[in-house]
Amino acid sequence: MEAKPAPLTFSKVLRIIVHIGGLAPVVYLVWDYYSGNLGLNPIEAVIRRTGRAAIILLLLSLTCTPIHTLFNAPPVRKLRKPLGLYAALYAGLHFAAFALWDYGLDFNLIWRETVEKPFILVGMAALLILFILTITSHRYWRRKLGRGWVILHRSVYLAAILAVAHHLLAIKGDLLSLQGNYTLPMIAGAFLIVLFLLRLPFIYKPLRQSMGRG
Amino acid sequence: MDKKYCSVPVQPQEVTPKHVYQSRRKFLKQMGVLGMGALLASCAPKLPSPGSSPDPNLMGDQSSNFTDELGDALTAYEAIIGYTNFYEFTxxxxxxxxxxxxxxxxxxxIEVGGLVKNPRTYSMDDILGHFTQQERIYRMRCVEGWSMVIPWLGFPLHALLDEVVPTEDARYVAFETALVPDQMNAAESGMFPFPYLEGLRLDEAMHDLTLLATGLYGEPMPAQNGAPIRLVVPWKYGFKSIKSIVRINLVADQPPTLWNTVAPHEYGFYANVNPDVSHPRWSQATERRxxxxxxxxxxxMNGYAEEVMPLYEDMDLDVLF
Structure with a gap:
């Protein structure tokens, strides 16, 4: 008797896409490292690329719920977790490149940099939140913490705000007068604002109605 | 020195890798065959004779030394010409x-004027014919926390200033980069208030370390490094070393400079390399070579404290950073 292969559902296809998309940046990075394509300042290239991947994946993770709200797509909603975990993976690699590769785990120096530079402090805060959320993402903690788990995991929004602020503050120039190349973090910030607006009932309800879903 | 000035950027693949020419030169030295250079002349640049002082007529992908005075290796030519800040482009x-x-x-x-007795406009031919080019190996420390060791070709700025003769009222030197929007992609992006401006106090400008550079590694200055002529002030952060200069003005008051205008709390007018004055973004205590x-x-002072500290005797360098 042969077991029937499980049908390839929409939900599974989405999951496979998320895993491929989530692993692609690190595979590409390792490939570039061994083929010498990281440019003349490889440490900076790795720090920038992992940071960018973390923010993009984090924003995508936060996009799942609004999409579900508007289009009633439970399989999309389930992607929050793998996308969020991949975001945490890249945030971790971003930190590792900074602390291990760049600063050679010199704790004195890392501490001095962290307290001296607001953008690093803000980045560390985002990293800490993502770290806690990663550990408590398991079913066990969800069951154990109950209502508290939901509240705890809402801090992912705070992590996203901190991550975008970290990027804004890391740009050379002047943030207040917008002198400098702020294009990327501004796009991320605008995207985050749209996501927040879509959480407001007086915005998503009429949108949902116009799509024929009361 | 009556050579035609030409600044076609050299492609990395055209350049002899450092280890290759170093071994070539080592070989020549060991063999003691001075005439070897003549044999190679048709396909290779002229080599300086072993043990000679920096050769003002250096041509080609070479430097008279492999290290700076501290023993730090020269940064590879490909890295120097491939990793530059020039925000008018990108x-x-x-x-x-x-x-x-x-x-x-x-x-x-280059128009040299302001508070001078002999204002004058120099063509590059004037400059190259007039001022003896010499090699200077300097460390370059960018405010972004990276650094290089670069064999520049050039001449001390004081040689030019002596010729135009600053008046008694002149206390600062203001520099301006060319602004050619149809050749510079980001010149009108609105990201920064171009033209790029920089400035030095007159005594800093007259210091023998302060260089007007016209080339590096024996080659004419590549465009991305500030062709055809740029400033090099090795004890200050790299942004002070203004590129592609079209105007030099002697003035009485401290002139506006680009980074100091954009973010005065981050970039001081002096911008001396100082590990004790931190920056909100990059480590100034450490750097990545x-x-x-x-x-x-x-x-x-990027290792030049002994030479330049007399300039700052009565100054609080933590305040006037």
Whole structure:
């Protein structure tokens, strides 16, 4: 008797896409490292690329719920977790490149940099939140913490705000007068604002109605 | 020195890798065959004779030394020309070289005026014919926390200032970079208030370390490095070393400078390399030497303290950073 292969559902296809998309940046990075394509300042290239991947994946993770709200797509909603975990993976690699590769785990120096530079402090805060959320993402903690788990995991929004602020503050120039190349973090910030607006009932309800879903 | 000035950017693949020419030179030295240079002359640049002092007529992908005075190795030519900040073209350091390929630097003229007795406009031919080019190996410390060791070709700025003769009222020197929007992609992006301006106090400008550079590694200055002529002030952060200069003005008051205008709390007018004055974004206590992994300690005044500290005797360098 042969077991029937499980049908390839929409939900599974989405999951496979998320895993491929989530692993692609690190595979590409390792490939570039061994083929010498990281440019003349490889440490900076790795720090920038992992940071960018973390923010993009984090924003995508936060996009799942609004999409579900508007289009009633439970399989999309389930992607929050793998996308969020991949975001945490890249945030971790971003930190590792900074602390291990760049600063050679010199704790004195890392501490001095962290307290001296607001953008690093803000980045560390985002990293800490993502770290806690990663550990408590398991079913066990969800069951154990109950209502508290939901509240705890809402801090992912705070992590996203901190991550975008970290990027804004890391740009050379002047943030207040917008002198400098702020294009990327501004796009991320605008995207985050749209996501927040879509959480407001007086915005998503009429949108949902116009799509024929009361 | 009556050579035709030409600033076609040299492609990395055209350049002899450092280890190759170093071994070539070592070989020549060991053999003691001075005439070897003549044999190679048809396909290779002229080599300086072993043990000679820096050769003002150096041509080709070479330097008279392999290290700076501290024993630090020269940064590879490919890295020096492939990793530059020139925001009029792009904010991508590794993207400048390609975008600057069509930057026209011949003909070129520099207007020197303001509070001087003999104002004058120099062509590049005037400059190259008039001032003996010499090699200077300097450390370059960028405010962004990276550094290089670069064999520049050039001449001390004081040689030019002595010729135009600053008046008694002149206390500062103001410099201006060319602004050619149709050749510079990001010149009108609104990201920064171009033209790029820089300035030095007159005594800093007269210091023998302060160089007007016209080339590096024995080659004419590549466009992305500030062709055809740029300033090099090795004890200050790299942004003080203004590129592609078209105007030099002697003035009475401290002139506005680009980074000091954009973010005065981050970039001082003096911008002396100082590991004790922190920056909100980059480590100033340590730096990443391009080509090395990890970090090394940043030297006070970038290692030129002995030479330049007399300039700042009565100054609080933490306040006037």
């Amino acid at each position: 904010t991508s350091k590794e993207g400048v070289a390609e975008l600057a390929e069509n930057f026209v630097t011949d003909p070129w003229s 391009i080509g090395e992994s990890g970090r090394r300690a940043t030297l006070f």
